[in-house]
Amino acid sequence: MTTVNQRMQELIKTLKMNPSSFAKSIGKPHSTIANVTDGRSKPGFDILELILEKYPEINPLWFIRGIGEMFQPMTNVSADGGADVENELRDKIKMQNDTINDLRYTVELQKRLLNGGDLGKFEGDLFDRLPVGFPNFFGLSTGIVTGTPVRY
Template sequence: MPIGDRLQQLIDALNISALEFARQLGEKRGEKIYHILHGRLKPRYETLEKILQTYPDLNADWLLRGEGLMFRTLPQTPLSALTLDDRLRNMEFLLFQLNERVALLQQTNDLLQQELEQVVSQHKVINLSYVNHRSDLPTEG
């Protein structure tokens, strides 16, 4: 998932506008953020650093690579203060992340299975070659 999409998810989770998000980062106008959200720009290091400083509970691994949960800790808001829609959105997001993680693990598993099959196949060839070579040797007697 592109970083622009992750930023949009963050903005949605914070329940603010892209302009308000830009202002919280110290930007007077939201042009840079809008360009990042629409894929016309990639965020610079300074922008990423501002985001992580502004939102200290934001998971840097999630922001940079899309790995893990969006926030390192749960919001301090009591669960009862969250609306049902908020809870459902959080659950949908967690399920989405889990599905992505499962897909990645399945791809990794498939690759490892292929590598294992290649190693086993090569081992059989080497073993067969060794047996054939040994049968060519004269026997003592």
């Protein structure tokens, strides 16, 4: 059976690191890790915790006690869970695309205003597409009483 010191050496080698880069990756001085890998001391709980937080794929049972495999087995997403994640991502992408299209429209309006103020002809009513609360953003006035855009 291997010691925790030997397992740390093996882990560092498997991660294709050296004790110095490994120490830096967990925010500890090189000497702390070197003392463990050289067998002069055992890692304290704070070191073990930092390592397992930084590298969650490490099997804690293997790292601490030498039982099992070095890395935890990958978990599979269930078919239903995968569908939920996919639908959620599709909804987010659609919302982001809508936002991008609205921003492109806004940029086009601003370009037209900068080029002489002629908004030209747009599909649909221009004021239907303005974001709520932004009529003055485009240099447009609002009615004092109603708050509706005034068309010139």
